[in-house]
Amino acid sequence: MILDTALGxxxxxVAAALGLNFWRLLRGPDIPDRIVALDTLYVxxxxxxxxxxxHLGSALYFExxxxxxxxGFVGTVALCKYLLRGDIIE
Amino acid sequence: MLDYLLAFLILLGAGFTFIGSLGLARLPDFYTRLxxxxxxxxxxxxxxxxxxxxxxxxxxxxxxLHELLVTLFLFITAPVSAHLLSKAGLHLRLRSRAxxxxxxxxxxxx
Amino acid sequence: MARLLPHPLLTPLLAxxxxxxxxxxxxxxxxxGLLLGWLIPLFTLRFWxxxxxxxxxxxxxxxxxxxxxxxxxxxxxxARLILGSPDRLRPAFVEVPLDLRTDLAISLLANTISxxxxxxxxxxxxxxxxxxxxxxxVDDPAELVATIKQRYETPLREVFE
Numbered sequence: 001m002i003l004d005t006a007l008g009x010x011x012x013x014v015a016a017a018l019g020l021n022f023w024r025l026l027r028g029p030d031i032p033d034r035i036v037a038l039d040t041l042y043v044x045x046x047x048x049x050x051x052x053x054x055h056l057g058s059a060l061y062f063e064x065x066x067x068x069x070x071x072g073f074v075g076t077v078a079l080c081k082y083l084l085r086g087d088i089i090e
Numbered sequence: 091m092l093d094y095l096l097a098f099l100i101l102l103g104a105g106f107t108f109i110g111s112l113g114l115a116r117l118p119d120f121y122t123r124l125x126x127x128x129x130x131x132x133x134x135x136x137x138x139x140x141x142x143x144x145x146x147x148x149x150x151x152x153x154x155l156h157e158l159l160v161t162l163f164l165f166i167t168a169p170v171s172a173h174l175l176s177k178a179g180l181h182l183r184l185r186s187r188a189x190x191x192x193x194x195x196x197x198x199x200x
Numbered sequence: 201m202a203r204l205l206p207h208p209l210l211t212p213l214l215a216x217x218x219x220x221x222x223x224x225x226x227x228x229x230x231x232x233g234l235l236l237g238w239l240i241p242l243f244t245l246r247f248w249x250x251x252x253x254x255x256x257x258x259x260x261x262x263x264x265x266x267x268x269x270x271x272x273x274x275x276x277x278x279a280r281l282i283l284g285s286p287d288r289l290r291p292a293f294v295e296v297p298l299d300l301r302t303d304l305a306i307s308l309l310a311n312t313i314s315x316x317x318x319x320x321x322x323x324x325x326x327x328x329x330x331x332x333x334x335x336x337x338v339d340d341p342a343e344l345v346a347t348i349k350q351r352y353e354t355p356l357r358e359v360f361e
Binding site: 001002003005006007009010013014016017018020021023024030031032033035036037039040043044046047050051053054057059062065066069070073076077080081083084 | 093101107111112114120123131132134146154156164175178
């Protein structure tokens, strides 16, 4: 019972966090700011999936969470590398 | 009893996740914004993953520890992406409230 | 022996990761994990030619304990700073001179700094002698450097060098 209440509050908090990240993603002002926002979006999506897994009592969502965490990290590193190197070649 | 522990962990995790994103949204410059997601969000998601591990271990089918893998992964990758991002920020010379370190921008020109 | 098993610590670690990935602790998966843990270091040997040596396991365990405690404490501190007024923050870049020489120890130090007290490692000089750290609310730069060196760098140096 208390678990359901806690999950409800947690869903609201994580959804609000995703909203804030999205606002930062749209607002910028610089490219690295947007990359941080994207990275945080990935991590918060992992949180949302974990909560959904507990709520539905299914461990299946774990694989999706792991994959999103992996892809998010690779994406962030690739974007940073592009920023660091794209400028050197000019 | 166990439900209370799980509820505490989940609320703690969600709270930290929210605070991390709040930091991303409201702090004044790029370098300070980096602090929220790397620390608070990582610990928040970690707490929720531990809650999930306990929840599924107590249920049917024996121990379920693979959530620890995601926690570990996040703890390893979060500082790496933060380091790369701030390096990119220094490279692009984003304006910051702290005086920029002369050494970094000077040597990075070549 | 050293040629057949170039990374004695990596093999059990990879086997453990395999078991966790499958979420099963059966004998079959253990054998498969050990096989992968033996083959993967052999094929990726060129990427990391030197084996990792851990000098003092007890110091390492104490370091991990301090680290985990600091992560939790640091998070409450950062949460307080984020919820407080942004104008009261005193962000600063601080240069930390490094005594560590091996790549592994430096990257561990940088990661530790990023996860603990209001600091993110921002830039490593090409000669690997200075690490520039960004602090969210720095009271006294010299004290911050001294804390980092004494609390994190010294144990890492004892363990890995």
